[in-house]
Amino acid sequence: MKPFSERVVIFVGAYGSGKTELALNYTLELSKCREKVAIVDLDLVSPYFRSRDIKKRLMARGIEVIAPETEIAVADLPVVTPRIQGALAEPQLQVVIDVGGDPTGATALGRFRDQLISLPHQLLLVINTCRPFTKDVTGIRNMLAAIESSAHLTITGLLANCNLGPETTIEVMMSGLDIVRKAGQECDLPVVGMGVWSELAGQIGTLPVPIWPLDIQLLPPWLSETAT
Amino acid sequence: MSEKLLMKGNEALGEAAVQAGCRLYFAYPITPQSELPEYLSKRMPEVGAVFLQAESEVAAINMVYGAAGTGARVMTSSSSPGISLKQEGLSYIAAAELPCVVVNMSRGGPGLGSIQPAQGDYFQATKGGGHGDYHLLVLAPASVQEIVDLTTLAFDLADKYRNPVMIMGDGLLGQMMEPVTFPSEGSRELQPKPWATTGKTKDREKNVVHSLELLPERLEAHNIKLQRKYAQMEQAEKRWEEYLADDAEIVLVAYGTVARICRSAVDAAREKGIKAGLFRPISLWPYPSEALAKLTPIAKCFLCVEMNTGQMVEDVRLALEGRRPVHFYGRTGGMVPAPEEVLAQIEKLVAGRCEA
Numbered sequence: 414m415k416p417f418s419e420r421v422v423i424f425v426g427a428y429g430s431g432k433t434e435l436a437l438n439y440t441l442e443l444s445k446c447r448e449k450v451a452i453v454d455l456d457l458v459s460p461y462f463r464s465r466d467i468k469k470r471l472m473a474r475g476i477e478v479i480a481p482e483t484e485i486a487v488a489d490l491p492v493v494t495p496r497i498q499g500a501l502a503e504p505q506l507q508v509v510i511d512v513g514g515d516p517t518g519a520t521a522l523g524r525f526r527d528q529l530i531s532l533p534h535q536l537l538l539v540i541n542t543c544r545p546f547t548k549d550v551t552g553i554r555n556m557l558a559a560i561e562s563s564a565h566l567t568i569t570g571l572l573a574n575c576n577l578g579p580e581t582t583i584e585v586m587m588s589g590l591d592i593v594r595k596a597g598q599e600c601d602l603p604v605v606g607m608g609v610w611s612e613l614a615g616q617i618g619t620l621p622v623p624i625w626p627l628d629i630q631l632l633p634p635w636l637s638e639t640a641t
Numbered sequence: 642m643s644e645k646l647l648m649k650g651n652e653a654l655g656e657a658a659v660q661a662g663c664r665l666y667f668a669y670p671i672t673p674q675s676e677l678p679e680y681l682s683k684r685m686p687e688v689g690a691v692f693l694q695a696e697s698e699v700a701a702i703n704m705v706y707g708a709a710g711t712g713a714r715v716m717t718s719s720s721s722p723g724i725s726l727k728q729e730g731l732s733y734i735a736a737a738e739l740p741c742v743v744v745n746m747s748r749g750g751p752g753l754g755s756i757q758p759a760q761g762d763y764f765q766a767t768k769g770g771g772h773g774d775y776h777l778l779v780l781a782p783a784s785v786q787e788i789v790d791l792t793t794l795a796f797d798l799a800d801k802y803r804n805p806v807m808i809m810g811d812g813l814l815g816q817m818m819e820p821v822t823f824p825s826e827g828s829r830e831l832q833p834k835p836w837a838t839t840g841k842t843k844d845r846e847k848n849v850v851h852s853l854e855l856l857p858e859r860l861e862a863h864n865i866k867l868q869r870k871y872a873q874m875e876q877a878e879k880r881w882e883e884y885l886a887d888d889a890e891i892v893l894v895a896y897g898t899v900a901r902i903c904r905s906a907v908d909a910a911r912e913k914g915i916k917a918g919l920f921r922p923i924s925l926w927p928y929p930s931e932a933l934a935k936l937t938p939i940a941k942c943f944l945c946v947e948m949n950t951g952q953m954v955e956d957v958r959l960a961l962e963g964r965r966p967v968h969f970y971g972r973t974g975g976m977v978p979a980p981e982e983v984l985a986q987i988e989k990l991v992a993g994r995c996e997a
Contacts, residue, residue, distance in 0.1 A: 427678070428649070428652075429647065429648070429649055429652075429818050460672045460673045460756050460812070460816065461673065461757075461812065461813065461816040461817075462816060475939070487757065487975075488754065489672040489756050490992065519750055543645070543646055543649060544646065544647055545646055545648065545652065545656070546647075546683075548646075556912050558908070571925070576647065577645055577647050577818075577820040578647055578820050579819060580645065580820040608849040623790075632899075633813065633817050633898075633901070633979065634813075634901075634902055634919075634978070634979055635901040635902045635904065635905040635980055636905075637979070640750070
């Protein structure tokens with residue numbers, strides 16, 4: 414994956430579309446070539462599998478993690494930290510925002526609309542066609558419209574992340590990518606990439622969109638090699 | 642919906658309920674199961690069904706009580722503190738012999754506790770919870786696909802025995818995503834329910850749903866009848882799974898999320914040449930005691946692993962009747978044991994020759 418020229422990159426999408434994994438992988442990649450990188454965990458709706466869960470791992474790579482602190486981090490309270498506004502205002506800081514799922518989760522992003530419209534940014538809609546509400550072009554279009562409406566911002570690109578977890582096949586990814594590309598054509602939006610598990614990235618060959626190789630960061634305990 | 646989807650446990654449970662014919666759902670939100678009401682709030686209107694967010698868990702369970710009386714397939718869900726609030730209603734529903742499905746995606750306790758996964762509600766689920774002599778059928782899935790399969794089964798068992806069935810998960814099972822398929826639709830021919838309060842017709846006596854039985858003789862007779870039913874459940878509804886247990890000298894006993902962790906630990910132990918195996922109860926009540934006891938000729942000891950302080954140990958000891966030592970390892974408060982921690986316990990037992 415090639416870093417975007419825009420300083421602010423925002424990941425939105427339906428619940429469970431893979432926003433957090435893509436945002437984390439993008440952030441980790443970005444930290445290899447940029448001095449100052451921050452990730453904002455703006456997920457106010459999911460209690461588990463969030464960016465903040467691997468805060469230590471990210472900080473060890475010099476990444477600033479912007480998320481509620483102390484016990485508030487594990488409370489089901491919709492807390493937005495003031496640091497987000499400050500981070501967006503820092504011209505040297507690369508900011509990745511991992512937004513909560515569905516229009517409900519995107520509502521929190523709407524709070525930063527006034528600041529964001531004056532900042533060059535990418536607002537990427539992450540799509541997994543194996544998820545129940547974004548299986549087809551209609552579902553994707555509905556999700557896109559609803560998220561734009563609650564975020565008060567315009568999506569700038571689609572990011573395919575078509576997978577069935579451990580049962581992902583090349584066929585699953587390719588047929589999913591077709592649907593995402595069709596949605597892109599209909600909505601007049603570019604498909605900026607396709608998330609592919611690193612183990613499968615070698616097998617998939619060339620794609621009509623850039624490949625984003627993914628190393629899964631948030632695994633259930635029986636699949637984790639080290640406890641975080 | 643026969644294609645494969647990637648779903649969270651909570652969502653998959655909701656979809657499985659819809660496909661099992663659940664047309665009434667009453668609940669109050671609580672983390673970490675709120676994706677379930679959220680999913681059903683979108684899905685139930687699509688099939689012309691009722692989604693109702695009640696004013697409290699107490700209200701929700703009593704709505705379930707009323708709706709179940711009509712013979713409809715009905716469900717409620719919550720997480721630990723919310724399930725505590727439902728206990729009075731569950732006792733009433735069990736007493737009135739009504740079918741319903743109750744989901745507990747449990748979290749850290751006691752008290753308001755934490756929103757992280759835990760299994761501290763084992764006693765509550767399997768030993769009563771509410772007042773009086775009654776039992777719930779309790780099913781404990783360990784994967785998102787099994788959540789789907791057991792939800793379908795739960796509705797069938799509830800109807801078969803006219804008894805509440807609990808699906809006992811934990812926050813992690815509710816939140817994690819795995820690929821799932823749903824059983825093909827069209828196979829949902831539900832049995833008639835002549836006892837349901839659907840309006841008296843001329844050709845039958847009136848049906849009455851109640852849990853009040855003032856005459857001691859009649860209440861005792863009712864208790865005897867219920868006990869007969871529970872005995873039938875104990876005969877027919879024990880479920881479990883074994884993994885490398887046949888030749889295991891150390892048998893881990895775990896359910897739900899922890900069973901997945903223990904499976905990894907068993908694999909790691911086998912790689913080190915330790916004969917470890919796993920016994921996973923799927924029905925927590927009735928408990929698959931006989932199947933567990935059958936492992937004793939080869940097993941030298943048993944290790945219970947739970948996200949609580951050892952609530953299932955009692956059932957394991959009762960099953961083994963003192964023939965083998967039963968050890969325990971657990972984490973609480975929302976801490977989830979890592980496979981390496983469990984492996985360390987196995988190695989410790991091997992070093993001490995499995996003795997107490």
